[in-house]
Amino acid sequence: MEINEFIKNFANQFDETDITEFQPETNFRELEEWSSLVALAVMNMIGKKYGVKLSPDEMRTTSVIKDLFALVQSKK
Amino acid sequence: MPAFIKAISYYLPEKIITNQDLVGEFPEWSVEKIAVKIGVSERHISAENETAADMGVKAVEALFTEHDIEKREIDFLLFCTQSSDYFLPTSACVMQERLGLRTNIGALDFNLGCSGYIYGLSLAKGLVYTGIASNVLLVTAETYNKHIHPQDKGNRTIFGDGAAATLIAKDGFAKIGEFSLGTDGRGAENLMVKQGGMRYRKLFNDLGKDERGNITSSDHLFMDGGEIFNFTADAVPILVENVLKKNRLAQDEIDLFIFHQANKYMMNYLRKLIEIDKEKFYIYLEKVGNTVSSTIPIALYEAKKENLLKGNVLLAGFGVGYSWGGVNLKIS
Numbered sequence: 001m002e003i004n005e006f007i008k009n010f011a012n013q014f015d016e017t018d019i020t021e022f023q024p025e026t027n028f029r030e031l032e033e034w035s036s037l038v039a040l041a042v043m044n045m046i047g048k049k050y051g052v053k054l055s056p057d058e059m060r061t062t063s064v065i066k067d068l069f070a071l072v073q074s075k076k
Numbered sequence: 077m078p079a080f081i082k083a084i085s086y087y088l089p090e091k092i093i094t095n096q097d098l099v100g101e102f103p104e105w106s107v108e109k110i111a112v113k114i115g116v117s118e119r120h121i122s123a124e125n126e127t128a129a130d131m132g133v134k135a136v137e138a139l140f141t142e143h144d145i146e147k148r149e150i151d152f153l154l155f156c157t158q159s160s161d162y163f164l165p166t167s168a169c170v171m172q173e174r175l176g177l178r179t180n181i182g183a184l185d186f187n188l189g190c191s192g193y194i195y196g197l198s199l200a201k202g203l204v205y206t207g208i209a210s211n212v213l214l215v216t217a218e219t220y221n222k223h224i225h226p227q228d229k230g231n232r233t234i235f236g237d238g239a240a241a242t243l244i245a246k247d248g249f250a251k252i253g254e255f256s257l258g259t260d261g262r263g264a265e266n267l268m269v270k271q272g273g274m275r276y277r278k279l280f281n282d283l284g285k286d287e288r289g290n291i292t293s294s295d296h297l298f299m300d301g302g303e304i305f306n307f308t309a310d311a312v313p314i315l316v317e318n319v320l321k322k323n324r325l326a327q328d329e330i331d332l333f334i335f336h337q338a339n340k341y342m343m344n345y346l347r348k349l350i351e352i353d354k355e356k357f358y359i360y361l362e363k364v365g366n367t368v369s370s371t372i373p374i375a376l377y378e379a380k381k382e383n384l385l386k387g388n389v390l391l392a393g394f395g396v397g398y399s400w401g402g403v404n405l406k407i408s
Binding site for chain 2: 038048056057
């Protein structure tokens with residue numbers, strides 16, 4: 001499991017945000033396009049691609065892409 | 077005898093709630109941002125004394141006028157709603173009288189939401205195919221806004237009230253092909269109005285807030301967005317695959333996909349999952365919102381008006397139940 005691949009999958013859930021905005025250190029909650037709907041899509045993607053089912057509460061504990069990646073890794 | 081969609085019309089109630097209206101009511105909430113994401117700028121709301129059956133009657137009257145259809149031709153009425161006028165009698169019986177339809181016809185209600193139009197087409201096709209009826213009126217009508225708590229900003233942004241009427245006959249512009257249907261009652265509680273049926277007759281009066289500050293109330297419409305999202309993302313790609321198989325078609329032979337218009341973000345998520353080109357994916361939500369069982373006929377009507385219907389058109393409905401279904405239409 002590699003972070004660049006994870007970032008690509010994460011970025012795929014956005015329609016308008018430029019791909020360069022997605023870095024390991026990016027605080028995704030500060031992105032203009034971030035919303036509860038994108039959160040649902042991200043959680044669904046994590047379930048499908050990584051076999052990890054995150055609860056909304058777990059999702060809410062992270063704000064930075066690399067932390068979310070670490071959370072997914074820890075649950076694999 | 078093959079069955080065809082011959083004509084469609086729809087009706088929307090007079091009152092309109094704009095995003096601006098919602099911003100006024102919920103100034104602390106980013107309505108505009110959410111509304112852009114879900115693709116709805118206006119939704120129509122039924123008047124306090126206006127029911128699904130009332131709207132259904134209006135949609136049928138529009139169908140008769142717009143397409144020059146004689147009411148005596150109708151020999152079956154199917155009414156899809158989850159918001160009946162009464163426990164009994166069946167709304168379809170009341171509507172038969174109000175519409176002045178013949179008395180030697182069949183009429184029944186069936187209770188489904190976002191998958192209702194597909195199921196209605198499957199029932200209508202069966203009636204025509206077996207010769208039980210020749211001109212089936214399929215009416216879909218819903219008033220979810222009556223079930224939504226006034227403070228439930230999320231659902232109020234998404235759902236609009238409305239009704240559609242479709243005539244299914246031995247000829248028409250769209251031949252109804254093969255169906256794929258699905259049901260999974262494990263999802264029942266994820267989209268539910270608990271109170272008001274026979275199991276829970278009395279009001280719960282348990283208005284509260286969840287940890288994110290959203291309204292919770294067993295007396296109103298409840299939707300677990302996350303669970304519905306996951307169900308849809310799991311079920312719809314398989315549904316599309318099954319509809320293609322049943323109709324012996326490859327995905328690139330489909331000229332237009334018309335899905336239940338749940339919300340724009342969800343629809344685009346599905347479109348990307350299934351790898352459907354943007355140009356082949358029809359969205360009509362902005363001025364109507366999610367009208368539950370009427371989103372597909374409304375979208376079909378609008379797509380026809382825009383001359384977008386040709387070749388194969390794949391329809392897919394999915395939601396409350398869980399219940400889902402899809403069919404291919406061959407446009408002639």
